[in-house]
Amino acid sequence: MISRVRRMILGSVSCLLAGLLLSGCQKAAPPPPMGPAEVAFVTVQPEPIVLTTELPGRTAAFLVAEIRPQVNGLILKRPFLEGAFVNAGDLLYQIDPAPYQAAFDQAKAALATAEAELVVAEANLPALRARAERFQELAAIHAVGQQDSDDANAALRQAEAAIAARKAAVEMSRTAVESARINLSYTPITAPISGRIGKSNVTVGAMVTAYQPIPLAVIQQMDPIYVDVTQATAELQRLRRKLENGTLKLNGRSQSRVRLLLEDGSAYPQAGTLKFRDVTVDPTTGSVTLRMVFPNPEQVLLPGMFVRAVVEEGTNEQALLVPQQGVSRDPKGSPVAWVVNTADKVEQRMLELDRPIGDRWLVTSGLAAGDRLIVEGLQKVRPGDPVRAVPFTKQETGQPAAGGSQPAAGPQK
Numbered sequence: 001m002i003s004r005v006r007r008m009i010l011g012s013v014s015c016l017l018a019g020l021l022l023s024g025c026q027k028a029a030p031p032p033p034m035g036p037a038e039v040a041f042v043t044v045q046p047e048p049i050v051l052t053t054e055l056p057g058r059t060a061a062f063l064v065a066e067i068r069p070q071v072n073g074l075i076l077k078r079p080f081l082e083g084a085f086v087n088a089g090d091l092l093y094q095i096d097p098a099p100y101q102a103a104f105d106q107a108k109a110a111l112a113t114a115e116a117e118l119v120v121a122e123a124n125l126p127a128l129r130a131r132a133e134r135f136q137e138l139a140a141i142h143a144v145g146q147q148d149s150d151d152a153n154a155a156l157r158q159a160e161a162a163i164a165a166r167k168a169a170v171e172m173s174r175t176a177v178e179s180a181r182i183n184l185s186y187t188p189i190t191a192p193i194s195g196r197i198g199k200s201n202v203t204v205g206a207m208v209t210a211y212q213p214i215p216l217a218v219i220q221q222m223d224p225i226y227v228d229v230t231q232a233t234a235e236l237q238r239l240r241r242k243l244e245n246g247t248l249k250l251n252g253r254s255q256s257r258v259r260l261l262l263e264d265g266s267a268y269p270q271a272g273t274l275k276f277r278d279v280t281v282d283p284t285t286g287s288v289t290l291r292m293v294f295p296n297p298e299q300v301l302l303p304g305m306f307v308r309a310v311v312e313e314g315t316n317e318q319a320l321l322v323p324q325q326g327v328s329r330d331p332k333g334s335p336v337a338w339v340v341n342t343a344d345k346v347e348q349r350m351l352e353l354d355r356p357i358g359d360r361w362l363v364t365s366g367l368a369a370g371d372r373l374i375v376e377g378l379q380k381v382r383p384g385d386p387v388r389a390v391p392f393t394k395q396e397t398g399q400p401a402a403g404g405s406q407p408a409a410g411p412q413k
Helices: 002-025 098-140 146-185 233-244
Strands: 037-043 046-067 073-077 091-095 188-190 195-197 217-232 257-261 272-277 287-294 306-323 327-329 335-340 346-350 352-357 360-365 372-376 387-391 405-407
Touching (some): 046 287, 098 146, 217 233, 217 306, 257 272, 257 287, 287 306, 306 372, 372 387
Parallel strands (some): 037 387
Antiparallel strands (some): 046 217, 046 306, 091 188, 257 306, 306 360, 335 372, 352 360
């Protein structure tokens, strides 16, 4: 039995060794020939797009009123609440009016005295004029001496001069009354504009002086609100050249519309308008100031906040936008693209890029409409290699461009 098992084992080993020897004598089959590498491409097509630029800036109050006293005095009241909204005409401070009321009453009394003296002087004038005329007639017929006539005329002229002086005194008194009335009217300090008032720099009982350098308080109107941004003059020249050569076209309806990004990156819900560009260039920065106006009904924007304004430059009717994955860099850092030419071979193109827009590049030169841009399979090919090109497909993300542009036909936000 044991010998039979040994014979079976030896037979199996012999067959196995024979199979190995036969397989070792056979040659390996050569691999099948490699065909052209497969690459995925997108066809470059022009499309209209509204180009925008982001400019940093800060908010500023639409109106600012620094409250200062116009007369000296003691603060008796401060009825407003710090940080509250005040309306134009609301009482903010009350300066002690007593000395100004006394000065006003005194000026009115002086005016009354001057007017009474004028009335008396004018009442005596007709008699003096008649006496001077009568003495002149009598002197002509030698009924009275010439000296008497001269004295009568002198008395008349003196009376007329006194009346002129009384009239001047009356005008001065009226001016004094008006000045005293104005000073008295300055004792209640009211809000010149509507807006939010800040902290008070004085308290009840404080002495203040007219037109003092430190304001009593500051009122700021924040609805609407200004946004002041700066733009380099070089960027302005670049934009002007694009408009002149037709690369960009003004979008008349919304050219002055501006969007705003807050400091945390969120979008401000209200759209603003571009009011003007300053005509003076800052020599230290080489930039000009742009002023925008935004509605601010909820008081979200506060004066001094850092923001970024998204300003529309214009519409590029023939913009070439290509996926960023289809653009690479050569050893010098220059942008390059690989395209499939009409002979289905790989061709390298040097590019000039304007800006990134979302996940795409805006190409200004190096590509043309209809070019097949390779976006997948670049690692498998070199310039001149034949390829098998297939259209590229991907899932749409639906994410909008971040500050670079927006579709020309889309609604403005």
